Amino acid sequence: MKILLVGAGTVGRAAHDALVARGHEVVAAHRTSAEYPIDLTDPSSIQRVLDKVGPLDAAVCTAGTTPYGPWDDLDRDAWLAGINSKLLGQVELVRRATGVVRAGGSFTLITGILAREPIRTGSVAAAVNGALEAWVVASAGELWGRYRINAVSPTVLTESRDKYADAFPGYPTVDASVVGQAFVRSVESMETGQVYRI
């Protein structure tokens, strides 16, 4: 399959490695890519890359950010920053890619554990992840027979345990390679409307 992969962080690299290992052709797009630059907050950048890559079998997103901060400090601008990047950025990717991914293809988005097990400073992230997880279920119904759509919702990565030890005290971690496999499952299985909580 030819798969557009947006995002080049730890999860993005894990998804890339897992999909390539399964023999797929992965088009790697990210903010600083010379060939396929996508900034999720800029819908026109998404459109330009989609126009360039042509027909796809799947689109996968591991990108999108949300601000973190004390509950009282997360003002409307902070909310809009998270909404415009991780929420509407992924929504724009899926909506625009429906004309580029072949019928029967799939979309896979990234959410995260904060949708269900929040941490301090993560209230906007929780909301954005919660929105995405509900939207994936709704979209699976509306796209039935046309496209499949799932989300990968990981806990803290084992690779990031030290960096985020204070933010996620005692949380179980998941290896990035396991997260990568969730993208393979979403792309290759018959499942839709699933949130892979790993």
Add this chain to the structure above:
Amino acid sequence: MKILLVGAGTVGRAAHDALVARGHEVVAAHRTSAEYPIDLTDPSSIQRVLDKVGPLDAAVCTAGTTPYGPWDDLDRDAWLAGINSKLLGQVELVRRATGVVRAGGSFTLITGILAREPIRTGSVAAAVNGALEAWVVASAGELWGRYRINAVSPTVLTESRDKYADAFPGYPTVDASVVGQAFVRSVESMETGQVYRI
């Protein structure tokens, strides 16, 4: 208790009746109120009413709208309309009311069944409700010891069954009076971080 109630629809009236029946003083705010006009999409209207009503024991919201339409038609403007009204409108209400509701008081928001059991045309509503439900859980943690916060997430009202029969085919309904009681429970109980799915 003195309670600010935003919204005068079927749910708002049910919450009003249930809270008054419990002996509470209810300040009824809604978009077309002469005395307490609140338009959730206009944060300054929220602030003006909060400044006017003075100290409160609780703030309750039954207002906020989201657009409905075929999945392919819900563009960025439609998303922003739902986000600005039902999501950020309620977030603004809570954030601004933290200075007006006494310490130990509570907030109660309205979400809805589409967060978990979506219907056709309701993909933006699903996302907005999902965001709110995750945010309530996150906020309960961050507001611990200061405020309680819960959400009421009803299915279709029995009173609206005929109007929405095509949109919610065969869905069980809930009487508005039962929904009203969920607001009483949120306001008077010790519960926080709860989503009352009724």
